[in-house]
Amino acid sequence: MPELPEVEIVRRGLESAMLGPGRAVARLTLNRPDLRYPFTPFMERALAGRAFSAFERRGKYIIARLQEGGALIWHLGMSGSIRIYKSGEAYSPALHDHALFTLADGGTVAFNDPRRFGFLLYYEGDSWREAEPFASMGPEPLGNDFNAPVLAARLAGRKSPIKTALLDQKIVAGLGNIYVCEALWGARISPLRAAGQLRESETEDLAGQIRAVLTRAIAAGGSSLRDYRHTDGGLGCFQHSFSVYDREGESCPACGKGCRIERITQAGRSTFYCPAVQT
DNA sequence: AGTGTCGCCTGAATGC
DNA sequence: TGCATTCAGGCGACAC
Numbered sequence: 293m294p295e296l297p298e299v300e301i302v303r304r305g306l307e308s309a310m311l312g313p314g315r316a317v318a319r320l321t322l323n324r325p326d327l328r329y330p331f332t333p334f335m336e337r338a339l340a341g342r343a344f345s346a347f348e349r350r351g352k353y354i355i356a357r358l359q360e361g362g363a364l365i366w367h368l369g370m371s372g373s374i375r376i377y378k379s380g381e382a383y384s385p386a387l388h389d390h391a392l393f394t395l396a397d398g399g400t401v402a403f404n405d406p407r408r409f410g411f412l413l414y415y416e417g418d419s420w421r422e423a424e425p426f427a428s429m430g431p432e433p434l435g436n437d438f439n440a441p442v443l444a445a446r447l448a449g450r451k452s453p454i455k456t457a458l459l460d461q462k463i464v465a466g467l468g469n470i471y472v473c474e475a476l477w478g479a480r481i482s483p484l485r486a487a488g489q490l491r492e493s494e495t496e497d498l499a500g501q502i503r504a505v506l507t508r509a510i511a512a513g514g515s516s517l518r519d520y521r522h523t524d525g526g527l528g529c530f531q532h533s534f535s536v537y538d539r540e541g542e543s544c545p546a547c548g549k550g551c552r553i554e555r556i557t558q559a560g561r562s563t564f565y566c567p568a569v570q571t
Numbered sequence: 572a573g574t575g576t577c578g579c580c581t582g583a584a585t586g587c
Numbered sequence: 588t589g590c591a592t593t594c595a596g597g598c599g600a601c602a603c
Contacts, residue, residue, distance in 0.1 A: 370597055407580045409597060452574060468596055559575060
C-alpha cells in the first residue's frame with residue numbers, strides 16, 4: 293500500500309506518540325510469530341523498557357531508532373497501518389492487529405496488516421545500514437542528493453520502460469505505482485519509453501515532477517485507497533487529486549480534446565496514462 | 572547484470 | 588443469494 297508520502301505521514305504520527313519522556317516501551321506483544329518474515333527472535337525482550345531516540349524514514353521504510361543503540365525496521369507492505377491510542381484512550385482490538393506496543397504512559401501503538409506483507413525487524417546498533425535493501429537503495433527523492441543529473445545517471449543504459457525503472461527502489465527510493473503514474477503524467481512522458489532514452493530536458497522535468505507530486509501528496513496527508521489510514525484513524529486526501537491513477541476511461545485533465553485515460557499492464561502492474569499527452 | 576513472471580496473503584468488487 | 592474470479596498501494600525468489 294503505502295508509498296513514500298503515506299509512510300512519511302505515519303512516521304510523523306509515531307514521532308509524536310512514541311518520542312519523549314514517559315514513552316518508553318513497557319511491553320511489546322506479538323500476536324503471531326511472523327508477518328512477511330518471522331519477527332526477530334527475542335524482539336519482545338530486546339524492546340522491553342527501551343526508549344526511542346528518533347523516527348526516520350528511508351524510502352518506504354520507517355527506522356525507529358532506540359536510545360543506547362539498535363533500531364526497528366518497520367515496513368507496512370501493501371495493507372499495513374498503524375493506529376495510535378493515546379494515554380487515557382482505551383485500546384480497542386481490531387482484526388489483524390499483529391504487534392502491540394504498550395507505552396509507559398499508558399498509550400498503545402497497534403500494527404495492523406490484513407495481508408501480512410509488512411514486517412517488523414530488530415537490528416542491533418547501526419547494522420541495518422549495511423543490510424539489504426538499505427545498502428543498495430537509491431537516493432531519497434526529496435533529499436539533497438536527488439536531482440536531474442543523478443536520475444539521468446541511474447537511468448543510463450536501462451532498456452526497461454521508464455515506468456518499471458521508477459518502481460525499482462535501487463534507482464529512486466520510495467516511489468510506488470500511484471506516484472510513478474502521476475509523475476510520468478506530470479512530465480508528459482509515456483510510461484512505455486525506454487528508461488535510458490529520455491532527453492536531458494525530460495529527465496529534468498521528471499525529477500521535478502517526482503519531487504512535486506510527493507510534496508503535494510504529503511501535504512494532503514497521503515492517498516487513502518482502501519487500507520491506508522493516519523495513525524489517528526483519519527484518511528488522506530490526495531486520492532482526490534489523482535490525474536491518471538485509477539481513472540481509466542475518464543478524461544485526462546490536460547487534454548481539451550476529450551481523450552481518455554488508458555490502463556495497460558507493465559511488469560504485471562497496472563499503468564494509467566494519457567496516450568495523447570504522454571509521448 | 573538486467574529483466575519479466577510468479578507467489579506471498581486477505582478482502583473488496585465484479586461476474587455469472 | 589451464493590460462489591468463483593479478479594484485482595489491489597510491495598517485495599523478492601526465480602528463470603531466462
